[in-house]
Amino acid sequence: xxxxxxxxxxxxxxxxxxxxxxxxxxxxxxxxxxxxxxxxxxxxxxxxxxxxxxxxxxxxxxxxxxxxxxxxxxxxxxxxxxxxxxxxxxxxxxxxxxxxxxxxxxxxxxxxxxxxxxxxxxxxxxxxxxxxxxxxxxxxxxxxxxxxxxxxxxxxxxxxxxxxxxxxxxxxxxxxxxxxxxxxxxxxxxxxxxxxxxxxxxxxxxxxxxxxxxxxxxxxxxxxxxxxxxxxxxxxxxxxxxxxxxxxxxxxxxxxxxxxxxxxxxxxxxxxxxxxxxxxxxxxxxxxxxxxxxxxxxxxxxxxxxxxxxxxxxxxxxxxxxxxxxxxxxxxxxxxxxxxxxxxxxxxxxxxxxxxxxxxxxxxxxxxxxxxxxxxxxxxxxxxxxxxxxxxxxxxxxxxxxxxxxxxxxxxxxxxxxxxxxxxxxxxxxxxxxxxxxxxxxxxxxxxxxxxxxxxxxxxxxxxxxxxxxxxxxxxxxxxxxxxxxxxxxxxxxxxxxxxxxxxxxxxxxxxxxxxxxxxxxxxxxxxxxxxxxxxxxxxxxxxxxxxxxxxxxxxxxxxxxxxxxxxxxxxxxxxxxxxxxxxxxxxxxxxx
DNA sequence: GCCGTTTTCGGCCCGACTGTTTTCAGTCG
Numbered sequence: 001x002x003x004x005x006x007x008x009x010x011x012x013x014x015x016x017x018x019x020x021x022x023x024x025x026x027x028x029x030x031x032x033x034x035x036x037x038x039x040x041x042x043x044x045x046x047x048x049x050x051x052x053x054x055x056x057x058x059x060x061x062x063x064x065x066x067x068x069x070x071x072x073x074x075x076x077x078x079x080x081x082x083x084x085x086x087x088x089x090x091x092x093x094x095x096x097x098x099x100x101x102x103x104x105x106x107x108x109x110x111x112x113x114x115x116x117x118x119x120x121x122x123x124x125x126x127x128x129x130x131x132x133x134x135x136x137x138x139x140x141x142x143x144x145x146x147x148x149x150x151x152x153x154x155x156x157x158x159x160x161x162x163x164x165x166x167x168x169x170x171x172x173x174x175x176x177x178x179x180x181x182x183x184x185x186x187x188x189x190x191x192x193x194x195x196x197x198x199x200x201x202x203x204x205x206x207x208x209x210x211x212x213x214x215x216x217x218x219x220x221x222x223x224x225x226x227x228x229x230x231x232x233x234x235x236x237x238x239x240x241x242x243x244x245x246x247x248x249x250x251x252x253x254x255x256x257x258x259x260x261x262x263x264x265x266x267x268x269x270x271x272x273x274x275x276x277x278x279x280x281x282x283x284x285x286x287x288x289x290x291x292x293x294x295x296x297x298x299x300x301x302x303x304x305x306x307x308x309x310x311x312x313x314x315x316x317x318x319x320x321x322x323x324x325x326x327x328x329x330x331x332x333x334x335x336x337x338x339x340x341x342x343x344x345x346x347x348x349x350x351x352x353x354x355x356x357x358x359x360x361x362x363x364x365x366x367x368x369x370x371x372x373x374x375x376x377x378x379x380x381x382x383x384x385x386x387x388x389x390x391x392x393x394x395x396x397x398x399x400x401x402x403x404x405x406x407x408x409x410x411x412x413x414x415x416x417x418x419x420x421x422x423x424x425x426x427x428x429x430x431x432x433x434x435x436x437x438x439x440x441x442x443x444x445x446x447x448x449x450x451x452x453x454x455x456x457x458x459x460x461x462x463x464x465x466x467x468x469x470x471x472x473x474x475x476x477x478x479x480x481x482x483x484x485x486x487x488x489x490x491x492x493x494x495x496x497x498x499x500x501x502x503x504x505x506x507x508x509x510x511x512x513x514x515x516x517x518x519x520x521x522x523x524x525x526x527x528x529x530x531x532x533x534x535x536x537x538x539x540x541x542x543x544x545x546x547x548x549x550x551x552x553x554x555x556x557x558x559x560x561x562x563x564x565x566x567x568x569x570x571x572x573x574x575x576x577x578x579x580x581x582x583x584x585x586x587x588x589x590x591x592x593x
Numbered sequence: 594g595c596c597g598t599t600t601t602c603g604g605c606c607c608g609a610c611t612g613t614t615t616t617c618a619g620t621c622g
Contacts, residue, residue: 266622
């Protein structure tokens with residue numbers, strides 16, 4: 001089996017430009033050159049396939065950010081597999097030095113300094129030098145700087161890295177609630193990557209508006225969950241919580257609130273683009289407002305909408321602010337309308353006590369009713385997934401019957417849809433025959449094992465499921481578990497094309513560990529015209545609420561209600577589910593001929 | 594290293610906080 005990890009040419013080239021940026025930075029090149037390399041890495045990440053197809057400097061230079069130098073380097077890499085400039089840099093500066101930049105409070109300048117003066121090239125050596133107080137003797141450094149670097153190393157080793165969105169979200173809500181208790185009238189908002197609903201969160205950013213910042217800082221730094229105060233200024237403080245998370249609070253005046261929110265929400269790349277646009281228009285934007293350069297007149301600041309409008313832009317929803325085309329769309333007035341939680345009419349992936357859930361059908365239905373849903377698909381695990389108590393044929397058919405009876409009573413606004421989450425076997429085989437599947441409303445299929453198989457095999461398995469006329473949704477299509485398990489190798493582009501063609505939806509699994517498809521996958525699905533099915537994968541009543549994170553992720557993928565099965569009303573959904581199955585059945589018959 | 598309906602040279606996004614400094618560099622976001 002070809003299970004070897006293959007790193008693509010594109011990934012290698014991205015890495016090469018990133019190394020060039022880091023090494024140039026340590027070397028002390030002007031920041032703009034370093035930025036140019038970073039930008040090149042970004043461009044290759046985004047357009048690598050296209051770029052590597054091109055064969056002359058002129059064509060490459062059509063991309064903004066690629067000039068003479070970068071173009072030649074791309075071609076050199078294409079033809080020789082290496083970039084001589086990078087090799088030269090590596091001879092001047094050891095690559096291991098790049099790893100030192102991970103240490104908080106140690107940047108490129110001091111990394112170079114400790115290497116030149118002390119020969120330090122790894123984090124271990126850095127720690128030894130700091131503990132022997134050799135860092136404090138260096139020019140421009142002292143005992144504090146040394147201590148901060150030791151703290152940085154400790155932090156690096158003890159924190160588990162980024163926190164999953166839902167955990168960070170809970171902590172943030174708690175902090176905001178505690179602040180409100182102490183200062184009831186204070187305007188507070190989440191900001192940063194949490195407001196953008198990124199799938200993992202490095203630290204929590206909170207913004208406050210007040211005439212007098214001092215009492216706000218006071219209250220914040222004294223919150224019960226605060227382990228220690230990292231820095232405390234007049235308008236900005238950072239603390240570390242008992243669970244090792246960094247929380248930043250920024251306080252601005254009410255008339256600056258919108259500008260500060262814009263600035264503090266990011267992303268960094270988005271903000272850089274916005275500031276460039278301001279600059280070109282003879283304006284300046286910072287966290288205090290938008291200003292006209294010539295007379296420093298203030299043009300906007302109180303609300304985000306006003307801030308963007310002052311720059312001739314619509315206001316992009318926070319989830320879109322990643323510099324993935326939203327800046328252009330905001331300028332042209334072509335921002336899409338994104339899906340909202342209120343658009344969601346039902347959940348299409350739910351388990352009951354029949355397999356590995358803990359609630360009865362009626363309990364799950366009552367919980368769905370509380371969320372205002374109109375339908376709920378019961379998709380318990382199927383026969384072959386023994387570990388999850390998968391239903392055999394008889395139990396499944398009994399459940400179908402039970403669902404019919406519950407629906408017939410007509411005492412709930414929620415219609416239960418009978419379904420199953422099939423297991424896609426090693427050769428693409430499914431748990432039940434067509435005769436059984438044809439009795440179900442919603443057939444979901446997904447991979448639960450064989451994660452280390454080759455890309456070809458996994459893709460073949462999933463394509464087999466896509467082609468089954470009854471399978472209408474491929475659940476958690478990449479199998480990743482955030483922070484625990486990488487996605488299996490799969491040719492997602494091919495799966496998406498086939499799914500689009502055959503009328504099969506791909507799932508956006510809203511379970512917090514999964515969020516699968518992810519935001520970038522979803523943008524691709526949107527482009528290819530693939531329908532997306534939101535499912536909470538609930539195993540108990542409270543899990544239905546995970547839909548919130550699913551909708552957030554859908555928004556990060558630029559999806560509107562028109563892309564989602566769950567935004568359809570019941571009749572439309574049933575028609576889509578059944579019409580598609582007849583189409584697919586016909587195609588399968590044609591293929592056999 | 595890139596870029597140009599204000600420029601082919603001289604710019605390139607912006608500011609807070611800290612520590613080590615007598616006016617600012619380094620780091621961070």
